[in-house]
Amino acid sequence: MTAASPLSLSRRQGLAVRQGAIALIILLGLVLVLPVMIGDAFVYHVFVTICIFAALSTAWNIVGGYAGQLSLGHGIFYGIGAYVGMMLMNVGVTPWLGMFASAAIAALVAMVISYPCFRLRGPFFALATIALLEVFRVLALHFRDITGGATGMMVPLNIGWEWMIFRERLPSLLIAFGLMLVTLAVAWAVRSRRFGFYLVATRERESAARAAGVDTVRVRLMAVAVSAALTAMVGTFHAMYLTFIEPESVFSLTLSIQIAMFALIGGIGTVFGPLLGAVLLVPITELARGWLGAEAIGLHGFVYGAVLVGVVLFMPNGISGLLDRFFKTRAPARTAPGEVAAVAAAPRASGNPQIGEDVLRVSGLQKSFGGLRVTRDVSFTLREGEILGLIGPNGAGKTTVFNMISGFLEQDAGTVEVRSTDGSWRTPVTPGDFAAIGVGRTFQIVQPFAAMTVEENIMVGAFHRHADVHEARDHARRTAERMGLAAYLDMEARSLTIGGLKRLEVARVMAMEPRILLLDEVMAGINQTDVRRAVDLMLSIRDGGVSIIAIEHVMQAVMSLSDRVLVLNSGEIIAKGSPGEVVRDQTVIEAYLGKEYIDAQT
Template identity: 40%
Template structure:
């Protein structure tokens, strides 16, 4: 089986590339060219390592120079002071980097967007200053030189060829890890949290843990690169290896090449590094700075006109090329076998509910939440039986979504408690609650825009699926169930609004919830789409899933719900069966105003 796959272009083209890479050090006779090759591959490796957290995880770090520096300084210092082989020092440095990544990353990941970027820059600058001033250990700004004593155990070689193979090995190792990661739970989770962090949390993804894990892996490999650099150049100082510009360069090759793709950093590096060397070589001597002007201009043009990087531009051509090569068979055949199974939605339900004596799946007691002085939710009580559909209505600003956010763990209540399956769920974070069986959708849809529809759902399915194949099979079934099967290969952001709303439901269903909270899944839909959605919700309920819906379309609420709760100014003003609610004067007053009530007599 495996042997046959070797004859597919999707497999043998990368292998050809790899072979070419492995042959380069033998083919390139000029040491200078080989030097460029080594530096280029080193940057490809560093860019790929950065890409794990920066590209896949979407956490734009400009502090990676710290891990590079830790690698370089650890191995060099251990070698100079204790004669420890840099091979060992390299591993120790890499582990140290992982520890530092964990300590610093954990608090930093609370920040988003530019604030995270700035915090990583600050971190890098602090380390730079420490390296300059901790003279007894780091040699301060004078730097550390390593004596040129070629030996394998010294990690010093008299020719460049061994260095070239070491750095190729590093690159291949990183690429292998990234490739494995991309099609695994971690890859899906990282992409999901990059695209939408809240959306990822409600699919049971522990975003903090996966970001940290990605950063630690990234730090590990970056650190290996640092040791390699120190052993190759044999001189380190804080201005060469602990600088913002190095962090920028690592990210830059990924961005030029294509962020969040396996091959992107490699392409970016193979394009930018030789170009930079060439420009400096031909122009740098005569006209200072002009090579950096050109370099900077290319960077600006790429981010404006090719925001997805070079990879995006050549991907289509590559696919066409691949499809014309001998041995080509479409990707589908390579995909994994479907796992049969019916009532896929029910499994979670059967799994755990029977243990608890209470007949109520959810009990909300005296729940309150204040924003400043304003009570968004005030002393709300209600109980929800298993397999019921509960409608939550009320005018805008009544506190409906806040109530959802409380139940799902996005907000902590100021008062009262929530019992789920008879247990208090206070303090549980959203991803834990999802794992316990509470799923939700968002009023403003949060699709993972740049992932395919199928991948969106797979990210949800991993919540229960132990293996990749099972996650994929479940996702495919759910797509059929909600009617998005035809669109499975579309990029999620290209879906229409009804499609996106449907995708929201599909993602949640993939986590196999016992209780599903639907926040205005009908808003913005036309009559036909509304009735489709109503049917879908009924179908979900028939599978045994308890449903809570926020909706403004009264006809839907009336036909769908077993029970209805009405919120007004954060307070529960009515509760009961649909017909009771529709005649309740308090409800009519809240919705239509006192005048209407008086007019009606």
């Protein structure tokens, strides 16, 4: 099948964006206009609640959706906003200033408590946030002189815009609507910039993001600070709207779960999904409470559960995923990269370039895991313009060496030095240090950012040198053209074949403009046609001025690519030299190649 033309694809994407924008404007207009047209106080309350929960859920989504940190303790920041705003109001400070003070305090608290929690993974992070929420609730109960304790605090009923307290409902709706627009604008700005790409990359594959030079801890701390600040601002206003707060309601696990639930149902990780979730669920629960009164106690939990089950079964991507089907015209099905030679083939390089000075020096690397010594005094150099093959049996320690020369694993002994562009030798430590000095790597088990498109995957690498989104996108497209991926830029990475995924990972690293490229079995599991194309591509990359170390088991590729070959066995280098010399070494034959390989070559 043939790929859709870029022009027609661009037109369809532009049409989808325009349709989505029109639908969003209509939805926001209805949220603001409908209660004014109806003029009922209860309807005003429902739409104020929609705006508040849409804002809270959108703020949560920056951490829970973009960064993938499932926080169930966001009530902490909501409670900080409510209490700080009210306490400042008691000393004569307007909530308009109080919300910014509460935002600053919440952001600081969020970074302090989140930093240690980021070491936890999976459900343990969520459990830690729940525990911290309970700590704040108990503290609020204990310091009753400040918080009012279990009896709570009443808001001084100072009427007027200065104090965010009104007799009519319309001004409250306008403020809630404005806060919702602010959170939506911030969420959109985060997602559409380098920061947002880094957050999604960290969520999808943290190790691959670190290899691309992303400081994953820093970007998650920034995300939680922004999310907490927005949540606290909404909390300040909501306290003024309710005119009463107490620890059980503001530091509430139920509230925190509600906030996350709206994003999950509307479309987690999307900009406007939380808004859709709030628009769907809040009217149902609030109208049920209004109509049924005391009989509806606990009904909202049943409604949330029923809707969540339906979404999981029939709309796994949430409401926003369902709406995408109506606003996007799907491109025709296309063959994945690696299946069409005319698209994927790279020109074969002619001749071996002159090899220059050393660019990498590895000396005496040793690494043990408990009583198991994985590497023993591994030393070698890589020269400019050279392709160095690293071969050996499974378990020989090859990937461990790669992890040490890219910052993912700290060596017990030995040094790794990289020559910088100014000629000085440096000793990087972290993956970010190695990326900054021009060392890029792939992984033995391919690690794409599955939920991102091919273009976005490559952009994550391009951001290392190009902070501007448009520049990064242009660089990513040029890199995709070189890698044979230009026809697949709009496809999600998860839809590629294994050959396409390996090519994509190389493209992401090449977008970083590295000087040293570490390739970890990029030809494993692909067919012979793709192997030949991969060899051509590696030679083309080498001719572009990139020095390469390649771990490989495909001897056809090793013999075609390598200027020198190192053989690792049981953590030790047992042979080194040209490919022809190494394959004739009796020690290598016995430890790795076997006599069958030699017989097949003769």
